[in-house]
Amino acid sequence: MLVEDTSGGEAYYYGRQGEVVKTVRTVMASLADIRTYVYGATYDSWNRVRTMTYPDGETVTYHYNAAGQVERLTSNKLGKEETLVEKIGYDKDGHTVYTKLGNGTETTYTYTYDKRRERLQEMNLTAAGTSIMHNKYQYDAVDNILGITNAVDPTRGNTNGDKKLGGAFKHSYAYDDLNRLVYASGKAKQASYSMQMTFGRMSEPLTKVQKVDSTKTAQSYDFTYKYEDSNHPTAPTQIGHEHYTYDANGNPTLVENDSLGTERRMYWDEDNRLMVLSDCTLSNKSAQLQM
Numbered sequence: 001m002l003v004e005d006t007s008g009g010e011a012y013y014y015g016r017q018g019e020v021v022k023t024v025r026t027v028m029a030s031l032a033d034i035r036t037y038v039y040g041a042t043y044d045s046w047n048r049v050r051t052m053t054y055p056d057g058e059t060v061t062y063h064y065n066a067a068g069q070v071e072r073l074t075s076n077k078l079g080k081e082e083t084l085v086e087k088i089g090y091d092k093d094g095h096t097v098y099t100k101l102g103n104g105t106e107t108t109y110t111y112t113y114d115k116r117r118e119r120l121q122e123m124n125l126t127a128a129g130t131s132i133m134h135n136k137y138q139y140d141a142v143d144n145i146l147g148i149t150n151a152v153d154p155t156r157g158n159t160n161g162d163k164k165l166g167g168a169f170k171h172s173y174a175y176d177d178l179n180r181l182v183y184a185s186g187k188a189k190q191a192s193y194s195m196q197m198t199f200g201r202m203s204e205p206l207t208k209v210q211k212v213d214s215t216k217t218a219q220s221y222d223f224t225y226k227y228e229d230s231n232h233p234t235a236p237t238q239i240g241h242e243h244y245t246y247d248a249n250g251n252p253t254l255v256e257n258d259s260l261g262t263e264r265r266m267y268w269d270e271d272n273r274l275m276v277l278s279d280c281t282l283s284n285k286s287a288q289l290q291m
Contacts, residue, residue, distance in 0.1 A: 006035070006269050019043050060084065069094065119143065144179055147172045178222070190214070198228075204234045 013022040023039040028181045040053035043149055045070065053059045056077070062073035071086040089098030091111070100106045117139075125133035131152050138147040148171045169188035176182045180203060185194040191214035198206045205225050210251035212219040226238040232250050237243065241259035244252050245270060255264040267276040 005271055015043065017043075017047055019047060065090075067094075108276065114139075135182070142179060144175050145173055193219075202234055204236070 003010045007107060008026040008028045009025040010026070012020055013024075015021045019041070021041055021043075025037045025039070027035045027037070033232040037055040038053075039055065040051075041051045044050045044064075046065060048068065049062055049240075051059050051061050058075055058077040061074045062070055062227050065076070067090070069088070069090055072083070072087050075082045075084050084100055084102050085099065087098065087100040089097060091097050093113075095109070095111055097109050098107070099113070099208055103258070104186070105235070108124075108126045109187070111120060112122040113119065114121055118138070119130045119139055121137055123135045123137075126151065131261065133150055134152045136147075136149045136221055137145060140146055148169075150167075153168050168187050170185060171186035173181060174183035176199070179198065179201075182198050182199075182227075183194075185190065191212065193210065193212045195208070195210045197208045200206050206225060207225065208221075208223045210219070218284075220232060221240060223240040224238075225236045227233060227235070228237045229235060229246060231248075232246050233285075235244070235246055235250060237245075242255050243254075243256045243258065245254040247253050247268065249268070251266070251268045251272055253266055253268075257263070262279065262281050265276075266274055269275050
C-alpha cells in the first residue's frame with residue numbers, strides 16, 4: 001500500500017497475518033534532494049515483534065520470557081553486538097519492577113495497589129542502591145488524582161558538584177462536578193505555584209489564573225478566554241493579550257499579541273499539517289509578509 005502527500009510517500013508491505021514487515025518512507029526535501037528510509041520488522045509465531053531494522057542498518061532483537069513479556073533487548077549494527085536492555089523483571093500482575101540497562105544501570109520499582117480498584121498508591125524508584133523517587137498518590141471516589149507527594153530529597157549532584165537533581169515535591173488537585181480540573185497547587189524545592197480555572201457550558205475554558213512564587217515571575221498570569229467566532233464556538237479568539245484567527249478547518253493561522261507587539265503566522269497543507277511558521281513584530285509586518 002502506498003500513501004502519498006506533498007512531502008513524499010510511504011509504502012507499506014505486509015506479511016501473511018497482516019503485520020507490517022517493511023516500511024519505505026520517501027521524503028522530498030526538494031526536487032533535487034529525495035531521501036529514502038527503509039524500516040523492517042520480523043515476527044514470531046505469536047505475531048510478536050522479533051526484530052526491528054532501522055534505516056541506519058541497526059537491528060534490534062526482542063527477547064521474551066515464558067509469559068510473553070519482553071525481558072531483554074540486543075542490538076546488531078555493522079556486525080557489532082550490543083546489549084541495550086539486559087533484564088526486565090515483572091510482578092505477578094505484569095507491572096515492571098526491575099530493569100537493568102546494557103550500561104549496568106539498575107532501576108527497581110515498588111508498587112502498592114488499592115486491592116479494590118487497582119489504583120497505584122505508592123511507587124518507589126531506586127537506582128544504584130539509592131532512592132531517587134518515592135511517590136504517594138491520593139484519589140477521590142471517581143479515581144481523579146487528588147495529590148502526589150514525593151518524600152525523597154535530592155541525593156545526587158550534577159557535573160558542577162554543587163547542585164542536586166530532583167527533590168521532594170507535593171501537588172494537590174481539585175475538580176468540579178464534571179471532573180474538570182479547577183484548582184491545582186504544589187511546591188518543589190524553593191518554588192510554589194497555584195492554578196485556578198473556570199469553564200463554560202461546553203467545557204471551554206473561561207479563565208485561568210496561575211501564580212508562581214519563584215524568580216521566574218513571567219510564569220504567573222491571569223488569562224480570560226473569549227469566543228467570538230461562530231464557526232468555531234469552542235476555539236478561543238482571545239486568551240489574555242493574544243488574539244487568534246482560524247481557517248475553515250479550525251487551524252490557527254494568525255496569533256497577535258497586543259502587549260508585545262508581535263504576531264505569528266501559520267500555514268497548513270491539505271492534511272492540516274503545519275508547513276510554515278513565521279514570527280515577526282507588528283512594526284515590520286509588511287516586510288515580513290512580502291518575504
